[in-house]
Amino acid sequence: MTTDLYGLPITTQNPQTVQGINDFIHGFIAYETKAPNIIPTADADPDCGLANAYAAMLWMFLEAPAAPSKAAPYMARARAATPGTAREAQVIDTIGLWVDGDIPEMLAGCDAITTEYPRDVVMLKLAQYHLFNTGDAAGMLRFALKALPDAADIPYVHGMIAFGYEQCHLLDDAETAAQQAMALRHDEPWAHHALAHVMLTQGRVAEGADFLESVADTWQNLNSFMRSHNWWHLALFYLSQGRHDDVCRAYDTHIWGLEKDYSQDQVGAVSMLARMEFAGVDVGDRWADVADHVALRGQDTVSAFLTLQYLYALGRTARPETRYLMAAIDARAADTAPYDHVAWAEVALPAARGIIAHSKGDWPTAIAQLGQALPRMAECGGSHAQRDLFEQIHLDALVQDGRASAAQQVLEMRRTYDPDGVPLNLLLGDVYEKSGLPEQAANARARAEKTRAAVQSR
Incomplete structure (x- = not known):
């Protein structure tokens, strides 16, 4: 045989x-x-x-x-x-x-196959993809762990286990599994990805940048998603460090332009450009090319997580296609037949309305609608790091609307995992200044300057 x-x-x-x-x-x-x-x-x-x-x-x-x-x-x-x-x-x-x-039955099929055949890594990866898209982190981990001990020799299994652990917030276990994958194969890109998540969540920004830079050469010949996405993670560390030139270089060379028609490459570019702007980076005319390609997708509602980012790009550039995509989202949310109709109706729809409001400068509506959706955004898919885009849109609306006290609360919570981040602390300094707390403002700005100095001294 x-x-x-x-x-x-x-x-x-x-x-x-x-x-x-x-x-x-x-x-x-x-x-x-x-x-x-x-x-x-x-x-x-x-x-x-x-x-x-x-x-x-x-x-x-x-x-x-x-x-x-x-x-x-x-x-x-x-x-x-x-x-x-x-x-x-x-x-x-x-x-x-x-x-x-029929996604629920498909997942049941994956479950049966991977239980009987633990070395069927294709069905394991397929299951993790769909569980990720529905926010079932525990399911991602359960499926991956079933592969042990039969598939313990396959490095990619440990990479999948690592990401399952990370999405369950079991960060020490995630790091151990990722290191095990890399011990079997140092260039395992999904293990690099899982470690990037761990280090980002734990505020290990300088270490994370150094680590990803040390393995970045191994991504050169990967498919566009994995190459662009791991560089996207590296760019997040650059943003935190205030390394604007490095962020722009990463975006132009590795994040946008590999496969401009592909969904994942498009949302990677959208979310990175948005984050760059929120961090004070001048993105020039980069939005235009991304929006041109997103507009070609038409009324694409295959994935709520993807669609919301398409909508942001169209709204940010005031494209006429924005209203057609919003109409498609309304229709998708009204359709009670699909298995994911609750996520569309109760999460994606208010998030979309908040995104549209943000693009129009209607800060109160953006705050209210996104505030309704944010606690349940995992139901639309995406990782913690990816869904943070929607948190940042909401935060920007708070700042723009002059809600300094509410913004201070959000920013200090964010500082638990990005304690010395340059854009975060600069924004926090402005918020404290507006709140009549000059000492706290000075402390925040000093943290930002300390990080900048550390980067420049390397």
Whole structure:
């Protein structure tokens, strides 16, 4: 019996098909550019169910309204193919559920497969992706831990465990798992990513920047999402340190411009530009190109987390497409049929209204609507670090509306994980000044200057 690279039986004797399947498996979990090789592989071997199911799955990661129609021909071939092993049949059925839009049943399928076949890292990664998108951090960790001890030799499993721990706020466990992944393979990018989250949350800003800089060369040949996203994390550390030139260089070279049509690259650019502006960085005309590409998505409501960031880009640039996307969000929130209708109706919709209000300078509405959504934003997906964009939009509205006392409360809470951040402390200095607390204002500004001096002395 032929097996894949992790020892799971696969029904094909064609060496090119085996190679294409292995390219997909490893490319998918390692974020390497060979994963798309599965498309020509499936086209060349239409009777291989697993290869065609994997091709359908790859199309679904387009994260666009057209994805199911792109996936459908491959899914049809997978379902019609000669029956393979029991696991392959389960995989085909489970991927088919995603194409059909039944996410809860798809996750149940992933659960069954990864319980019986702990080395099926594709189904593990697929499950984590969807659990992440629904804010189920505990589920992400539970799925990943099931892979042990059977898959303990696979570095990417430890990277997935690390991210599950981090999203559950179990930071020490996350760091241990990430280090274990790197001990097996130093260039494991998802482990780098998990460590970036840990260090950001713990306020280890200088250490985080140094660490990511030390491994950044290993991201050069990864797919656009992983390369741009790890650089996005490095740029967050640069922002905290007040390193404006480094932030702009990271944005222009590694964050925007790799795959301008891809959803994740677009929202990475949107959220970074917003953060840069909130931190006082002059972004020049960078918004225009991002908004041009986002506008081409039309009324895309595939993911609440993604859509809200598209909306911010359109609103920030006063694009006429803003009202059409907002109408689509209204319609999506009114549709009670989808499994995620509550997240759209009770979280995404008020967040969208707050984002629109912010773009119009209607600070009271922005504060009220975002304030309603923020406690439940995890239901829309995204990581803690990514969802912080919405916290910053809300904070900016508080500052712009002159609510110094409320802003002070938010900023001091933020200082628990970014104690010496330059933009945070400069803003805190302004807020304390407006609150009639000059000593506290001076202390905040001194912290910012200390960080700047430390960076300049390196």
